[in-house]
Each structure stands twice: as structure tokens, then as C-alpha cells.
Amino acid sequence: MSLLFATERQVAITAVRRACGLTSTVFKKLIRNETLTKGDKSPVTVGDFSAQAVVNTILARAFPDDRIVGEEDAKDLRGDSLEATALRNRIVDLAVENLAGELDLGEMEEWGLGPKHTHTPEQLLDAIDRGTYSGGSTGRMWALDPIDGTKGFLRGEQYAVCLALIVDAKVQLGVIGCPNLSQDASKPDGPKGCMFVAVREQGAEQMSLSGANPAPVKIPTFSNGELNMLESVEAAHSSHSFNDRVSQLLNITRSPTRMDSQAKYCALSRGDGGIYLRLPATSGYIEKIWDHAPGSLLVEEAGGVVTDVHGLPLNFGLGRELGENHGVVAAGENVHGKVLAAVNQALGDGKPKV
Numbered sequence: 001m002s003l004l005f006a007t008e009r010q011v012a013i014t015a016v017r018r019a020c021g022l023t024s025t026v027f028k029k030l031i032r033n034e035t036l037t038k039g040d041k042s043p044v045t046v047g048d049f050s051a052q053a054v055v056n057t058i059l060a061r062a063f064p065d066d067r068i069v070g071e072e073d074a075k076d077l078r079g080d081s082l083e084a085t086a087l088r089n090r091i092v093d094l095a096v097e098n099l100a101g102e103l104d105l106g107e108m109e110e111w112g113l114g115p116k117h118t119h120t121p122e123q124l125l126d127a128i129d130r131g132t133y134s135g136g137s138t139g140r141m142w143a144l145d146p147i148d149g150t151k152g153f154l155r156g157e158q159y160a161v162c163l164a165l166i167v168d169a170k171v172q173l174g175v176i177g178c179p180n181l182s183q184d185a186s187k188p189d190g191p192k193g194c195m196f197v198a199v200r201e202q203g204a205e206q207m208s209l210s211g212a213n214p215a216p217v218k219i220p221t222f223s224n225g226e227l228n229m230l231e232s233v234e235a236a237h238s239s240h241s242f243n244d245r246v247s248q249l250l251n252i253t254r255s256p257t258r259m260d261s262q263a264k265y266c267a268l269s270r271g272d273g274g275i276y277l278r279l280p281a282t283s284g285y286i287e288k289i290w291d292h293a294p295g296s297l298l299v300e301e302a303g304g305v306v307t308d309v310h311g312l313p314l315n316f317g318l319g320r321e322l323g324e325n326h327g328v329v330a331a332g333e334n335v336h337g338k339v340l341a342a343v344n345q346a347l348g349d350g351k352p353k354v
């Protein structure tokens, strides 16, 4: 008897692994004018667009009826301007080359892979735009962040290719590829490049990006003295000062580890740090589902708890955003309760006294 979501798991591993190969190539050759600034002032690179084209092409072939909520869209790539044409050509070349790569273990030709397939520019732009689904509470949908932590990617630091399958608003499968993350946190100069895979009720595991050495990941039981806070690098993405206050309340003496992207969830799942705390630094910012879907399942399957500051589960069924949640509190089972209490004490401390 085959396990639930076995095919989806293999397709997602394939898509994330291929996309990681592409982003690593792009990083080595990225040139200045290959980065755009989006309406919200955040960066997007040829790597983000072409990785979304690759993942969505594979998903569309393997599961033609599934919807996709992806971070990027192809609007800026469709014009006739010199800039749009150059960007489009580069993205198409990258995606075509990546998809044409010889089949690796577990990959299937019918997923659009291998040298026999052709992919036209129009098909690849349409593949990117398959990611424009508005989300919702029923049915199957994939959540894709082709490069999470684009700023980290541009700095040559942590970033992640993140893919999740959500069924009736519940994350069932999460795959995260971290090309720059050390396979063993205690050996920062050792081999880099890991993939984290979680299936609901089937546990979580880490493997190398090639798929080698799969091993279960588990959050250990921490005492306060051993706890270490994981937080965003960008102060604009989550409040560092708030996290300092919570650390004080919990008597955490170790300094926080700053890391871009859902690599924070990955680090937490294998016990490199015991808490991931993310409070909005800008009032009004609502978290996106693709920034949390695979990471939250990974942490839960590794024995952790993920809620917002009110202790509510993240609700992935409200569209492209986590519309009803405020902040994210992720920690091992034995510490989540006290972290939540400290978060609420710190939030109360900040309120004007009447």
C-alpha cells in the first residue's frame, strides 16, 4: 500500500530540486539589470521568475487540475519594451535549459522534463501565471515561493525554494530547498545544500539537495538557557526590538540567529535554535501564505507548534494572505506555551497605560 501523497511528494521534490539548481546557476551569473523592484519596493530577479516557470511547468504536467498560489506573475515580462524583451529572453533560456536537463532518480518524462520536450516562451509565461490563483478554503492548491528571501539570495546568504500542497485549507505536504544552508549546523564550513520534506502525519526529514542521506528531523527539548531565537535579517520584515524584549522576559542570554527565508523554519525543525518569532515591523503588513505554508508543516511534523500571537493556528484558507493572523510564533512543544505568554506580556507592556 502506498503512502498518502507519495506522488505529490516526489513531484514536489523534483520541482524544488530543479529550481534550486537553476537559482544556484543564476546567482553565479546574475547581473545588475536582472533585478526588478516590485510595487511594494521588494526585489525580484530573473531567478525568481524562471524558478516559478520551472516549478509550475512540472506541477501543471503532473497535476493539470491543481491550482497554484505563486508569489510572482509574468505581467512585467510580456511587454515589447527592450527591457521586458531582454528579461523575458533570459528567463525563458534559463527555464528551457533547466527543464531539458537529463532525468534524475525519481523524475518522470511526462512531467515536462528531459531533452525531448520543447517549451515555448508563451508556454513558460503562462506557466508563471498559473500562480495567480486567489486561494481559498476548499480543494487542492499549491503554494509556491520560487525564491524566499530574495534579499538573502542577492547577498549570497540564505534563501529557500518553498513549495506546499494545501488541501481544504490544511497544509499536507511541504518541501523546502536551501542551497546555501549547511547540512550540519555544527559544521558551518562543511557541505551546503539541504532539502526538508514533511508530509502531514508522516514526519519530517532532511536530505541533501541531490536527495541523498534522508534523515528524520526533530526539535529537541530545550531549557531556557539553551534557547536561541531565530529571526529575519531584514529589520523591516520583523521587529528585532520586540524579539529582544521577549528574550529578556524568557531569560534567553544567547544572541539571536538572523537568517533570511524559511530556512528559519528548517533550522528550528532540526534544533538549531528553539524559537522563530516574527512580529510585523510595519503596521498593516499581512503575511503571505507562501512564506509560511511548508515551513509551518515542517516544524509541526518535527514536534513543534506554530501559531500567531493569539495562539491561533495559521489559517491558509483565506486567500493569498494569512488575513486573520497576527505575527508568527513557532517553537518546540515544551517551550511554545511560555514563549506565547512572554510575547503577550511584551505586547501588553507596549500598550499605553490608562
Ligand SMILES: Nc1ncnc2c1ncn2[C@@H]1O[C@H](COP(=O)(O)OS(=O)(=O)O)[C@@H](OP(=O)(O)O)[C@H]1O
Pocket (backbone or CB within 6 Å): 042, 071, 145, 147, 148, 149, 150, 151, 152, 231, 232, 233, 234, 235, 236, 237, 238, 259, 260, 261, 262, 280, 281, 282, 285, 288, 291
Ligand atoms: N514589510 C514586511 N513585513 C514582513 N514580511 C515582509 C515584508 N515585506 C516583505 N516581506 C516578506 O518577507 C519575506 C522574506 O522573509 P524573511 O523576512 O524571513 O527574510 S529576511 O531575513 O527578512 O530577508 C519576503 O519573501 P520573498 O519576497 O520571497 O523574499 C516577503 O514575502
Ligand SMILES: [Mg+2]
Pocket (backbone or CB within 6 Å): 042, 043, 044, 071, 150
Ligand atoms: Mg518577494
Ligand SMILES: [Mg+2]
Pocket (backbone or CB within 6 Å): 145, 147, 148, 149, 290, 291
Ligand atoms: Mg517569501
Ligand SMILES: [Mg+2]
Pocket (backbone or CB within 6 Å): 048, 071, 145, 146, 147, 148, 149, 150
Ligand atoms: Mg519570494
